[in-house]
Amino acid sequence: MLSVYVDLALGLVVAFLLLSLLVSGLNEAFVRVLSIRSKFLWAYLRDTLDGVGDKAPSWLPGSLRDVLVALPFGPDPRPKHSNQPAPADPGEMPATKTSDSMMNLLYARVREIDHRKRGRTSIANIPPERFAVAVMELAATENGNIPEFLNKLQRIDSPLYGHLKGVWESAQGDLDRFRKGVETWFDGEMQRLSMLYRRYVKWAVALLGVVVTLLFSMDGFEYAKTLLRDNAFRASVTAVTEAGPDAYNELKQQCTGGDPVPCVTELLSEPALVKLMGQAMVSVSIPAQGDPSVQGNFPVWWGRITTPSHWPGFLLTYVALLFGAPFWWDVFRRITGIKSRR
Structure with a gap:
């Protein structure tokens, strides 16, 4: 049970760290150009x-x-x-x-x-x-x-x-x-x-x-919920090898279609962070075959921005970004046990 909360914390920290680095990078770019x-x-x-x-x-x-x-x-x-x-x-x-x-x-x-x-x-x-x-x-x-x-x-x-x-x-x-x-x-x-x-x-x-x-429409609460759901899905996939046909039938019901193997492959290859980033105003999709493509998601993005239920999650993400990339890197280092060279 503890590993679930560790995975949740680590996923949130990584997301906030990446977005904080993006904010710092944009700020530094403007400072240098201007x-x-x-x-x-x-x-x-x-x-x-x-x-x-x-x-x-x-x-x-x-x-x-x-x-x-x-x-x-x-x-x-x-x-x-x-x-x-x-x-x-x-x-x-x-x-x-x-x-x-x-x-x-x-x-x-x-x-x-x-x-x-x-x-x-x-x-x-x-x-x-x-x-x-x-x-x-x-x-x-x-x-x-x-x-x-x-x-x-x-x-x-x-x-x-x-x-x-x-x-x-x-x-x-x-x-x-x-x-x-x-x-x-x-x-x-x-x-x-x-x-x-x-x-x-x-x-x-x-x-x-x-x-x-707002550009990434990053709802912190929704992201946490997606992380927990992915963790539960991975646990059910792992249980198939231990529980036998009953667990397989349960997993089959969760996936649309007859064969759950493609469903499991697709879901496991698309982590929660990728799902959330895919709901930005402009997203990049990388198919199994072919070249990556850039597509606009303005209707979906605008729907998320104008939905009041997402606003608390946006506020959580915004407050987290105010702490800055150094803070989230330090938290990430403490969770993972990475030691500073200094």
Whole structure:
């Protein structure tokens, strides 16, 4: 009896794991194609280096709508790609503030780690050490005079001035301590930005979870019931070899037609997961002979979606997908006894 519940748990875990992997894969595909990580970083850098005002609104997403619509499809905050190495001369600080002056100066110092992606930078992560070196190189325009560099940042009204001023005062005039302080500050900012990014990703994953659940019309309760029914059917097939003609006649009554052998073969070769996936909007069938075929199941799919009795099962599947693929992989590993290499 215990094996029945183990099979049930394992079947549910595998289904939720596969669907969670699909959600994660779709999310990662959108992130890569639309360069979300890179845009998110440079939106933050634009706000931090050049500031936010009436004429220059914030580039960093302030709402879920900005992340799902404005950031992927709106104006690109990233600087244009350049395949030239960083100039030997750091260049002059802008005399007056422009919309992207400081950010372009920073990009000129870090573009060695860049490669082209549709004309824009693909940099999605700047190491804190590289950022600190870039700041020191920009300060070299004032012959290494950090106070004068900070004064110019103040004159162009860059928000970076307040952050670096506090770091410089803590360093007490020591350039090496100042560089390390900039590294620590920028590392903390990247951690904060990563937490903000993950918060938005959770909303995107939640939206994709709804889409995947409805697209496959995955009813968790129906799937569990199908697993138990398949287990009982397999038990009755096994009992034929032990119970003799009476069990065979009972099995024959369950299958339509005279010979139960084709019926048993067909049912055993079509597990519960395949049955449920076959009720998606578009399904793939693999016949015993011939090539696989893709077919649309819109009438059947729409009937399932609009049937209220399936909604609790859809809700169960959706909540399960919110736990994520790592959670279900850990549960699967514990049930099967697979040990982690770590």
